[in-house]
Amino acid sequence: MSLGVAVIGYGYWGPNMVRNFYENDDVEVRWVCDLNPERLQKLARRYPSVQLCTDFATVLADPKVDAVCIATPSDTHFELARQTLLSGRHALVEKPICDDSAKAQELIDLAARLGRVLMVDHTFLYNPAVRCIRDLVESGRLGRLLYFDSTRVNLGLFQRDVNVLWDLAVHDLAMMDYLMPGQKPVAVSATGIAHVPGQPENIAYLTCFFKDTLVAHIHANWLAPVKLRRTLLCGEKEMVVYDDLEPSERVKVYDKGITVRDESELQKLLISYRSGDCWSPKIGPGEALQVEVRHFVECIATGAVPLSDGHAGLRVVKLIEAATLSLQRRGEPVEIA
């Protein structure tokens, strides 16, 4: 039996969602909806079996639609997801889950009450390289985590309504949340700048503080001449570098670090350095979105809780909200509730 799916929004990301739902054997893509009819025309040629419309009501009126994938601008996520859930459908929402933590909580409550799946498209959680790193963390091989550092910069589309944290850092925060399970940020400090007067910040630097001697930093930038996608996750025993643009060795594990010995009788600490081999695990192929769509379908079928559920979406939104406040105050730290 096939799951009836509608995709809302056919701009930048929608085509990827449509393609991946389309190629999933357990799914029937029934509708694609976009306010702009021109965009839909491209689609018609490619997927003649899919129905097209420009208003959301048409989608909801189809009783064969079981789930809705929302790939519209983030300020519309809340209302579309709310209506989706209220109509009894499951929802997969593009990141960020929505533009406000209170509304995110409302969606979580609604989904729980109605027994529907609410999942957020934190794509990197379904990326084989990121999963490989999570396995490394869980195996204990890295040892106690020391820091997370992520750079995501390129010459990218300046968004009008949200700053670069909402657009780019959301990926890194979702990864951080996934790769450091159980670690809760207690405060953030963020700095940045808007180079176009009256527009949101196009460069931002964000630090997350944790209870322990753990720190996370993210550099998000729409105005860089080169594209960089590099994440460091360093533990006491081993250190990981994940370069998403590297064609062959995307994940490298370094047997490097320091060892601290407390020489009590000497009244001092001795620090020694380790610099050993580097190892690059084979990363299986597989498109993250394909894995993600399969996971969404399974959660609907089995009632399982998605890896990137509403709570994961909410945790990320809370951090961005706090960071945006700190940004306005030139780095002043903001506590996370």
Add this chain to the structure above:
Amino acid sequence: MSLGVAVIGYGYWGPNMVRNFYENDDVEVRWVCDLNPERLQKLARRYPSVQLCTDFATVLADPKVDAVCIATPSDTHFELARQTLLSGRHALVEKPICDDSAKAQELIDLAARLGRVLMVDHTFLYNPAVRCIRDLVESGRLGRLLYFDSTRVNLGLFQRDVNVLWDLAVHDLAMMDYLMPGQKPVAVSATGIAHVPGQPENIAYLTCFFKDTLVAHIHANWLAPVKLRRTLLCGEKEMVVYDDLEPSERVKVYDKGITVRDESELQKLLISYRSGDCWSPKIGPGEALQVEVRHFVECIATGAVPLSDGHAGLRVVKLIEAATLSLQRRGEPVEIA
């Protein structure tokens, strides 16, 4: 006529200074002084003509010593430089000029009063790649500057007495000061962490705010599995990436950016994107230290003001002091006097 030089400190950096002074035809290296006689033994074999000693007084007692190069730990810079100047000698001090801005000012005043050259070893100012970038800035080719972003990370020696800003970020701040002439930071925000309890911070992130929509960020880190030395200097017209580890094209100039048009009648801004050619200027050979030593010798001979004079040293120290304070307050912004 030859300039009599003494080098104080023969640890990590001292050998480089000795070699470069030694190879300068206008210099006679008369003394190398280090508290540790073992270090000096290595030297004896290599430079049999140089006299060795373990106390500074011996150096000062030699009337043929015209200038002193101080390559000792930074907390000793002030006292050694002070005595050097008071004894009527010229001083070249390893970076940072000293560990306190008030003392730096005292050295500046002393040098001015006694008419002696006080120069700080901001090595990158004498690096041909950095000079090439400065020329690009001055030519107007980059347009109005938008941001400076510098990453300097590797698995490096943890220092006991100073945090990583004093050790690594000092290079980036000196470069920033040189590459953005006339731009004065008004405040800084810094975050970071000390992974070894009771020790100074080994990771730090520093943001400098300026009057205008200009921002600078530095990432300094002693605990990274990979070595990165990358600086971005982006202007409205062109953007520069300087990768000090790149064997061939160390400086790349990108014809990339955005163009903002104010469409008054439309009540909105139009942003368009440019992505053109990339150009990598030929960087001449030449060791920075060799150029620096030559400059020091010339300033002594001609009375010219060094490019990296005491004021440059002081500006950098003030920023690090403010950043260290901000670091302790988890990013709270600190004004620059």
Add this chain to the structure above:
Amino acid sequence: MSLGVAVIGYGYWGPNMVRNFYENDDVEVRWVCDLNPERLQKLARRYPSVQLCTDFATVLADPKVDAVCIATPSDTHFELARQTLLSGRHALVEKPICDDSAKAQELIDLAARLGRVLMVDHTFLYNPAVRCIRDLVESGRLGRLLYFDSTRVNLGLFQRDVNVLWDLAVHDLAMMDYLMPGQKPVAVSATGIAHVPGQPENIAYLTCFFKDTLVAHIHANWLAPVKLRRTLLCGEKEMVVYDDLEPSERVKVYDKGITVRDESELQKLLISYRSGDCWSPKIGPGEALQVEVRHFVECIATGAVPLSDGHAGLRVVKLIEAATLSLQRRGEPVEIA
């Protein structure tokens, strides 16, 4: 009016051809034909409007088929292309045009006699980076050409019937033919080895000699741990490096070289070296196959001669035939007729 197209073969390359014909607005993909019905099933889901069949006769029986794209193993190219042309259709044949130069000549003659377009899928001729290099050559900027050197290695599928030259070097030879217009190879020498007993050579090194002091070399290898796609085209004035795997600067133009002066009175040559800037032209986006399909459609509409016509295909096959002979004789040079 739409061009009716059939694609024969839906293995490795066929899906790319189908997709690009499908997305061309002037084309109607009427048939995809493959001996293997399983392969066709995948297609059915994706392109529900396309008709499927397992025998070529069905395709030829459809009067609305105007052109046939042949993407089958190379030993079937000749017969399929022959029938295509004889039935009055235009043919686009995957590289190599066929497995024998006499047969390639027969196809050329047939197409000429029947007034049909015969085009070979030398994909790189339609690649924007390669076109950019051709423009550089034609502008005279590189000066007199000195050598072409191309490396195409990775861990690739060992083919059963043909050696690695027929599979990989064909790309480099087609590029060479295109980038050095008017230069005719006079002889080739090739070496290599078959690591699997009884199978064709999986590593080959090929040198083309020209009349002048021009040389070309190609390294083709199915058994390499890393993927390399690098081509050098060096002229007296400037030198080009084309790295097809480089994400950003795929083409680099180096102002490097030597200058030779004949010092007659000194009875010797003076060689001086130039090492100037490097420049990387912006390469437009655009998939090569899309450009190629458009060119095929245009040639049919206008009667223009395709860039990669049967003669281009024949020139490449002749070189591979000669190289295969040389390979068997451990590098003995073989003249090109």
Add this chain to the structure above:
Amino acid sequence: MSLGVAVIGYGYWGPNMVRNFYENDDVEVRWVCDLNPERLQKLARRYPSVQLCTDFATVLADPKVDAVCIATPSDTHFELARQTLLSGRHALVEKPICDDSAKAQELIDLAARLGRVLMVDHTFLYNPAVRCIRDLVESGRLGRLLYFDSTRVNLGLFQRDVNVLWDLAVHDLAMMDYLMPGQKPVAVSATGIAHVPGQPENIAYLTCFFKDTLVAHIHANWLAPVKLRRTLLCGEKEMVVYDDLEPSERVKVYDKGITVRDESELQKLLISYRSGDCWSPKIGPGEALQVEVRHFVECIATGAVPLSDGHAGLRVVKLIEAATLSLQRRGEPVEIA
């Protein structure tokens, strides 16, 4: 007791030899000899304890000279080495051992007869990365060797008297000889070109054939815009890539390859592909020349046979001689005696 050493030739390579002998505690550098007195002046300043001269006889007249290091142009190696040995001294000769295999044999015989150490400066045999690869080969980890492929290109000094094989490929041949112990080339084929009329070839491609399904290829080039130093050594089980310019992971070991199964009942071969992890062993620091000098001193002290003895030098010269002949015949294979 200190070994008295003289270095002959203070051009490109001589200064490296002098420095490394100078820094060896068991050596006293007594003389440096060069026909050009200007070169020696630079030296005087740097190593005031070393005696300088412009004729070789002066060196030989000093009874405290135990060993001579010959770093002059290769056409002078034979005569200088011969006189060195005849005078009872040990000889370390820069690569190639000399310019003719018969003369190399004469030096070998002379050294044997007089009981003196004759060593050739095949520097890469003392490079820690190359030694690491040799250990991998000997451990059996790579499995049966399949091929060696080495690229050594850059914009380098055109030599007047010898082609690029004598200058660059000698390194790769020495490495090949060392990394594939017991494997004897039976024939070579070489191609190339001289871009400057009347001068030796500045680009050369060399293939070595072995008895088995093993092949080696070397690309040596003085006229390339980029510097490449990459060697592949591929075995049935694992494959090594050695990139001498890579700052961090110079040696990478790939768990990649093919597995061939003979399916007799199916009358065919099944080839399956392996693509596993990549591993980069930590390469210790240490300058190759320092290790080499120490080895030379030890061989003299203990009578041990140098790793790069006269026979190693001769094997390399024989290959270059055969390759040069093949080069003149456009790739025609030449047997190795």
